[in-house]
Amino acid sequence: MFNVEQVREQFPILKSTVRGKPLVYLDNAATTQKPQSVIDAESHYYDALNANVHRGVHKLSQDATDAFEKARDTIQHFIGAQHREEIIFTRGATEAINLVASSWGRANLQTGDEILLSQMEHHANIVPWQLIAEQTGAVIKVIPMDETGTLNLTQFEALLTPKTKMLGITHVSNALGTVNPVQYMIEKAHQVGALVLVDGAQSILHHAINVVELDCDFFVFSGHKLYGPTGIGALYGKKHLLNAMPPYQAGGDMIFKVTFEKSTFNHLPYKFEAGTPHIAGAIGLGAAIEFVQSVGLQHIAAHEAQLLAYAAEQAKSIPQLRIVGQAKEKVSVLSFVMEGVHPHDIGTILDSEGVAIRTGHHCAMPVMDFFKIPATARASLALYNTQQDIDALFTALHRVTEMFLK
Amino acid sequence: MSDLRELYQEVIFDHNRHPRNFGKLVKANRHAEGFNPLCGDSLDLYLIVDNDRITDIKFEGQGCAISTASASLMTEVLKGKTLTEAEQLFEGFHQMVTTGQQPSFDIGKLSVLAGVSEFPARVKCASLSWHTLHAALNNSNQPVTTE
Ligand SMILES: Cc1ncc(COP(=O)(O)O)c(C=O)c1O
Numbered sequence: 001m002f003n004v005e006q007v008r009e010q011f012p013i014l015k016s017t018v019r020g021k022p023l024v025y026l027d028n029a030a031t032t033q034k035p036q037s038v039i040d041a042e043s044h045y046y047d048a049l050n051a052n053v054h055r056g057v058h059k060l061s062q063d064a065t066d067a068f069e070k071a072r073d074t075i076q077h078f079i080g081a082q083h084r085e086e087i088i089f090t091r092g093a094t095e096a097i098n099l100v101a102s103s104w105g106r107a108n109l110q111t112g113d114e115i116l117l118s119q120m121e122h123h124a125n126i127v128p129w130q131l132i133a134e135q136t137g138a139v140i141k142v143i144p145m146d147e148t149g150t151l152n153l154t155q156f157e158a159l160l161t162p163k164t165k166m167l168g169i170t171h172v173s174n175a176l177g178t179v180n181p182v183q184y185m186i187e188k189a190h191q192v193g194a195l196v197l198v199d200g201a202q203s204i205l206h207h208a209i210n211v212v213e214l215d216c217d218f219f220v221f222s223g224h225k226l227y228g229p230t231g232i233g234a235l236y237g238k239k240h241l242l243n244a245m246p247p248y249q250a251g252g253d254m255i256f257k258v259t260f261e262k263s264t265f266n267h268l269p270y271k272f273e274a275g276t277p278h279i280a281g282a283i284g285l286g287a288a289i290e291f292v293q294s295v296g297l298q299h300i301a302a303h304e305a306q307l308l309a310y311a312a313e314q315a316k317s318i319p320q321l322r323i324v325g326q327a328k329e330k331v332s333v334l335s336f337v338m339e340g341v342h343p344h345d346i347g348t349i350l351d352s353e354g355v356a357i358r359t360g361h362h363c364a365m366p367v368m369d370f371f372k373i374p375a376t377a378r379a380s381l382a383l384y385n386t387q388q389d390i391d392a393l394f395t396a397l398h399r400v401t402e403m404f405l406k
Numbered sequence: 407m408s409d410l411r412e413l414y415q416e417v418i419f420d421h422n423r424h425p426r427n428f429g430k431l432v433k434a435n436r437h438a439e440g441f442n443p444l445c446g447d448s449l450d451l452y453l454i455v456d457n458d459r460i461t462d463i464k465f466e467g468q469g470c471a472i473s474t475a476s477a478s479l480m481t482e483v484l485k486g487k488t489l490t491e492a493e494q495l496f497e498g499f500h501q502m503v504t505t506g507q508q509p510s511f512d513i514g515k516l517s518v519l520a521g522v523s524e525f526p527a528r529v530k531c532a533s534l535s536w537h538t539l540h541a542a543l544n545n546s547n548q549p550v551t552t553e
Contacts, residue, residue, distance in 0.1 A: 342471060343470075345414075345470050348528060375446045
């Protein structure tokens with residue numbers, strides 16, 4: 001059974017105070033807190049296993065390699081990939097998208113080809129494509145959304161043509177919480193011969209992912225948004241696609257044989273893992289996934305959905321508050337603006353009550369442009385949040401209205 | 407909590423709700439744009455400088471209470487000042503919001519923003535209009551940012 005108090009016990013930081021108040025952490029879409037098991041796994045690597053991987057004949061190097069490669073297996077099974085070599089370690093979602101845009105894009109895109117993105121993408125799933133579009137002459141097309149923050153699927157289908165070579169789509173919007181119908185979109189995109197990259201940065205901690213069922217060509221996520229360390233994440237890619245792609249970065253580990261005349265490249269996944277990886281981070285990420293599995297994603301999702309509904313209900317008690325992002329399918333994000341109060345001021349007043357939220361454009365400036373607002377305040381949930389956290393949020397928001405709107 | 411009251415003084419609310427010298431100055435001979443890319447705040451500052459003296463000044467834009475009030479107070483304080491006096495006020499203001507120390511000379515109403523120094527994340531909000539002033543007086547055509 002899911003017991004939120006037991007879960008909270010495992011996160012040391014949740015016992016801390018901020019400005020004399022207990023920490024109420026509602027900035028989980030930016031990054032999640034880490035359970036003790038993740039902290040322990042990282043420090044155990046440095047305490048007991050520290051050696052470089054894939055290089056030594058000595059025992060310690062072998063142990064480090066085993067632990068590192070075990071983390072790859074954990075990720076593989078967590079997202080349902082068929083082959084372990086389809087999992088490439090990266091610094092995070094951003095680097096994974098850059099890898100695909102750069103490596104696949106340079107080899108495959110030509111003048112006039114189209115890259116289809118949605119209006120609610122994070123900058124990480126916009127700018128890498130803009131760079132490659134500039135270099136190759138490809139063109140970026142944008143799937144529009146409506147006032148609720150739901151993608152217009154009729155427009156989406158109209159934008160799909162034989163010129164569409166790549167669909168880059170976020171599974172869950174970090175700014176709005178919208179869950180996009182990626183399964184359906186992947187199927188449609190494949191019908192015109194396009195590949196699909198799913199940005200799973202915000203879905204990986206709320207949804208069970210099966211990349212084979214989804215049939216996506218690429219899937220990316222960051223460890224730090226999944227209760228794991230920063231600086232580590234993963235790219236999943238279909239094996240035949242990854243095999244056909246040129247290396248992204250070059251250096252040690254990614255080669256078979258180097259001469260000054262020519263080098264030959266290592267096989268997957270090492271072809272895309274040049275240099276010494278973030279070994280401790282990968283091991284920590286493995287531990288984070290094991291933690292999530294031990295709690296159970298279905299329990300986590302149910303708990304978060306109930307809290308989000310409670311928060312949305314509470315929001316009605318503040319007439320000046322308008323929720324931004326009201327899609328039917330949404331998770332764990334309450335993005336809002338308040339008439340007469342700038343989000344920055346909301347953030348500062350909440351902070352003085354120990355409530356941590358994010359204010360700003362959330363790296364999704366086109367979303368702000370669409371709603372004609374400079375910024376929103378965003379509370380985002382994770383498995384350790386409680387009804388008391390939501391109550392603390394709204395008590396603090398009532399203070400905001402007292403101070404600003406009296 | 408006392409820090410919060412220090413930050414959000416009545417004067418700040420007043421200038422946020424009713425910003426002074428708000429709007430465009432059609433006859434401006436100095437102009438600059440300022441951005442705070444982190445929060446999306448933007449500001450246009452217009453000045454008429456005559457014989458090294460600021461004879462008129464206005465601003466428009468959108469921002470939080472701190473940046474709006476700071477811009478509004480700045481325009482009030484600067485109107486009629488020489489460029490040398492403006493520069494001195496800039497230095498004094500900057501010192502106050504970063505260190506919390508009131509400068510040795512009188513900076514007038516600007517002193518209500520001293521509380522900002524307790525909120526490092528908000529120093530940029532308070533400084534945006536002043537950085538924009540610098541750009542306008544140096545006739546730089548590049549929009550300034552707080553980053
Ligand atoms: C939807 C989405 N995509 C991509 C990213 C980028 O993740 P990272 O900064 O960990 O690479 C984020 C992070 O905010 C995100 O929310």
